[in-house]
Amino acid sequence: xxxxxxxxxxxxxxxxxxxxxxxxxxxxxxNYFPWYKQELGKGPQLIIDIRSNVGxxxxxxxxVTLNKTAKHFSLHITETQPEDxxxxxxxxxxxxxxxxxxxxxxxxxxxxx
Amino acid sequence: xxxxxxTPSHQVTQMGQEVILRCVPISNHLYFxxxxxxxxxxxxxxxxxxxxxxxxxxxxxxDQFSVERPDGSNFTLxxxxxxxxxxxxxxxxxxxxxxxxxxxxxxGPGTRLTVL
Numbered sequence: 001x002x003x004x005x006x007x008x009x010x011x012x013x014x015x016x017x018x019x020x021x022x023x024x025x026x027x028x029x030x031n032y033f034p035w036y037k038q039e040l041g042k043g044p045q046l047i048i049d050i051r052s053n054v055g056x057x058x059x060x061x062x063x064v065t066l067n068k069t070a071k072h073f074s075l076h077i078t079e080t081q082p083e084d085x086x087x088x089x090x091x092x093x094x095x096x097x098x099x100x101x102x103x104x105x106x107x108x109x110x111x112x113x
Numbered sequence: 114x115x116x117x118x119x120t121p122s123h124q125v126t127q128m129g130q131e132v133i134l135r136c137v138p139i140s141n142h143l144y145f146x147x148x149x150x151x152x153x154x155x156x157x158x159x160x161x162x163x164x165x166x167x168x169x170x171x172x173x174x175x176d177q178f179s180v181e182r183p184d185g186s187n188f189t190l191x192x193x194x195x196x197x198x199x200x201x202x203x204x205x206x207x208x209x210x211x212x213x214x215x216x217x218x219x220x221g222p223g224t225r226l227t228v229l
Contacts, residue, residue: 099169099218
């Protein structure tokens with residue numbers, strides 16, 4: 001089955017700097033890669049996703065890149081703000097699955113003013 | 114904006130007791146899911162549900178677990194005889210589509226289950 005590895009486990013950045021979180025996946029058949037943000041005491045909230053037919057997607061300060069050959073994808077947050085502080089999860093799922101998301105272990109992002 | 118809701122937010126139970134966790138998915142969604150997150154660990158898939166049937170389940174989802182859509186709005190997860198290791202945050206999610214067409218899953222706020 002699919003296995004998703006996520007790094008780093010914690011990331012501390014100064015406000016205004018960029019943050020990058022990287023994930024690798026094992027199943028070459030996976031074709032959908034969402035990123036979720038989880039604030040304390042809340043459920044995961046989708047922030048951006050990418051499908052395997054594109055290499056990059058951007059939404060304001062957030063971007064995701066996908067390298068299918070290397071089987072890795074990354075989340076980029078630019079101009080970080082204190083409200084970006086949260087746990088971020090990557091996930092993957094493939095065509096052989098009825099929507100089963102395989103999650104990474106999460107990255108605790110702390111943005112310091 | 115439509116959202117997935119879950120009740121209760123926190124459930125405390127004694128080992129061996131049955132619990133039912135409730136979810137109201139987004140109204141036009143057709144696919145429903147349960148995930149769990151043990152404190153400090155990954156979010157883990159439990160089960161997906163479509164057209165009143167389980168589509169897929171993980172090895173965690175054994176005979177002690179069951180899911181049901183008792184009416185047009187609710188989606189429930191039942192644990193028949195809880196164990197200490199069932200203590201976790203349980204998340205319900207729903208998507209408009211699923212299966213062969215990957216689609217966005219929207220998560221509820223979760224139910225924290227504590228088994229004593």
